[in-house]
Amino acid sequence: MSSTMISSHIPDLDLITTYAQREGTFFSRVSPWTKFSGLLLVILLITLTRNLVICGILYLIILGLYASAGFPVKKLFAWYTLPVLFVISLVGIMAWTEPGTPVFSWTLGLFTLTLTNNGVILIVTLLLKALISVTYSLFFLMTTRYQHFSAMIYRLFPTPLDQIFLLAYRFLFLTLSMTGAIFKAVRSRGGGIIHSIRIQGQIFAEVFALVFIRSFDRAERVHLAMISRGYSGKYEAGTEIPRPGLSGMVVIGVFCCVIAIIVLMVPNTGGIS
Amino acid sequence: MAHIHLEDGSFSLFFVLVWWAAAIILVGIAIYLIRAEKKPDRRKITLAAFCTAAAFAIFQVSIPIFGGVHLNLTPLIGILAGPAAGSLVVLIINILSSAIGHGGWGLIGANTLVNIVEVVVGYSCFRLLKSTIPAFLPRAGIATIAGLLCGNIAMILIIVISGVQGVNQSPGQILAGLSLIAAVNMGVAVIEAFITGLIVAYIGKVRPDLLGEEK
Numbered sequence: 001m002s003s004t005m006i007s008s009h010i011p012d013l014d015l016i017t018t019y020a021q022r023e024g025t026f027f028s029r030v031s032p033w034t035k036f037s038g039l040l041l042v043i044l045l046i047t048l049t050r051n052l053v054i055c056g057i058l059y060l061i062i063l064g065l066y067a068s069a070g071f072p073v074k075k076l077f078a079w080y081t082l083p084v085l086f087v088i089s090l091v092g093i094m095a096w097t098e099p100g101t102p103v104f105s106w107t108l109g110l111f112t113l114t115l116t117n118n119g120v121i122l123i124v125t126l127l128l129k130a131l132i133s134v135t136y137s138l139f140f141l142m143t144t145r146y147q148h149f150s151a152m153i154y155r156l157f158p159t160p161l162d163q164i165f166l167l168a169y170r171f172l173f174l175t176l177s178m179t180g181a182i183f184k185a186v187r188s189r190g191g192g193i194i195h196s197i198r199i200q201g202q203i204f205a206e207v208f209a210l211v212f213i214r215s216f217d218r219a220e221r222v223h224l225a226m227i228s229r230g231y232s233g234k235y236e237a238g239t240e241i242p243r244p245g246l247s248g249m250v251v252i253g254v255f256c257c258v259i260a261i262i263v264l265m266v267p268n269t270g271g272i273s
Numbered sequence: 274m275a276h277i278h279l280e281d282g283s284f285s286l287f288f289v290l291v292w293w294a295a296a297i298i299l300v301g302i303a304i305y306l307i308r309a310e311k312k313p314d315r316r317k318i319t320l321a322a323f324c325t326a327a328a329f330a331i332f333q334v335s336i337p338i339f340g341g342v343h344l345n346l347t348p349l350i351g352i353l354a355g356p357a358a359g360s361l362v363v364l365i366i367n368i369l370s371s372a373i374g375h376g377g378w379g380l381i382g383a384n385t386l387v388n389i390v391e392v393v394v395g396y397s398c399f400r401l402l403k404s405t406i407p408a409f410l411p412r413a414g415i416a417t418i419a420g421l422l423c424g425n426i427a428m429i430l431i432i433v434i435s436g437v438q439g440v441n442q443s444p445g446q447i448l449a450g451l452s453l454i455a456a457v458n459m460g461v462a463v464i465e466a467f468i469t470g471l472i473v474a475y476i477g478k479v480r481p482d483l484l485g486e487e488k
Binding site: 010011013039043044046047048050055079080082083086087089090091093094097098099118121122125126129130132133134137138140141158159160161163164165166167168169170171172174175176178179183201202204205206208209210211212213215216218219220222223226227231 | 329334379446453
């Protein structure tokens with residue numbers, strides 16, 4: 001657990017960046033553009049397919065890639081908490097009214113809730129899709145250097161969006177560290193003890209307000225420092241991003257063909273319209 | 274959380290593209306408004322960047338109320354950064370959030386639209402209520418509730434229009450299920466409104482200039 005880690009169920013950006021900067025895996029040497037194309041294709045595939053088997057296979061392949069790179073799998077499962085919560089929030093209620101063969105019934109006063117096979121499939125499919133997306137995203141983050149991400153942001157987004165993004169990405173680590181430090185200070189002074197909602201809310205509100213105020217103070221200082229070093233309103237990220245190699249292009253080409261075959265031939269695909 | 278982040282695979286490709294296009298148009302308008310300023314204030318960009326970083330960092334914190342609550346603080350972003358820069362800030366937060374699995378990449382468009390509604394309504398209410406309710410705490414609280422309520426309505430509309438992939442229910446049945454989710458979200462929104470009110474009151478005491486108001 002790094003010093004900046006605030007909740008154990010939220011991905012630890014320090015740890016993720018450490019893996020990325022260490023470049024200890026084969027995948028770190030793959031072009032960021034190849035991995036980015038892979039991300040787009042993964043998202044396209046899970047948007048197009050509703051087939052549980054395909055989602056299951058894709059999830060296992062991506063989990064395998066993640067684990068083979070030596071990344072922490074236990075932590076990954078803890079980081080799944082919020083994506084799982086979001087999916088359950090969305091379809092957890094809808095699943096109970098989904099038509100199909102009943103697998104479980106629950107009588108609540110005058111109402112009878114029935115969970116059908118289609119309801120279960122719906123939850124599992126959407127869960128798998130969310131887990132595929134988050135696992136590949138983290139794999140991408142943990143195998144791509146900070147400088148390459150910055151350069152991609154600079155090339156992909158228009159001004160001033162790229163400027164805000166680049167500065168925010170740079171400040172993010174400072175701000176996370178500052179937030180973690182403030183919470184450590186609050187806890188060491190008894191702030192971690194459960195109080196009433198009002199007191200708890202007040203403590204957290206003051207910490208959050210302090211984070212914002214300190215962030216703005218720092219922003220003003222950084223801005224003046226940047227001006228004194230010749231900042232003219234354009235923050236550039238000129239790092240050369242490695243181009244996709246032949247093998248990378250082949251992998252992407254094969255992935256495109258696989259998606260085309262799945263869309264054309266496998267049942268329960270075609271979430272186009 | 275006061276609203277949910279839609280995950281990848283929830284919508285069909287058509288609606289993924291529709292909501293992305295709508296978000297790009299709104300973000301494009303925000304970029305145009307910032308670029309069209311007669312005297313571009315470079316400091317605003319740095320402040321928006323720190324606002325993004327602070328909001329993203331705070332989102333990571335689980336508040337130990339009712340088993341753990343995460344705040345989105347989108348209306349607060351609107352109050353601090355304004356609607357134009359705020360729209361860019363929420364887009365970036367959605368991209369960063371997608372990178373760690375809090376919302377899907379394909380659903381960034383839909384999630385950003387919901388957040389832009391919260392930013393714009395939060396900002397507008399906070400400014401419009403200035404003469405009626407001068408005190409920061411109730412004004413920011415009301416602006417937050419209004420922002421999150423409209424955000425929830427936007428979320429419901431987006432889901433009802435798009436439908437959820439694999440759900441074989443009528444829009445009416447989907448609406449009934451979503452109303453329950455929205456009711457839970459609004460319960461959390463009350464906590465967020467209370468905390469946002471306290472945050473704005475604190476900022477108003479220490480740095481009222483950040484709220485665009487004199488001491």
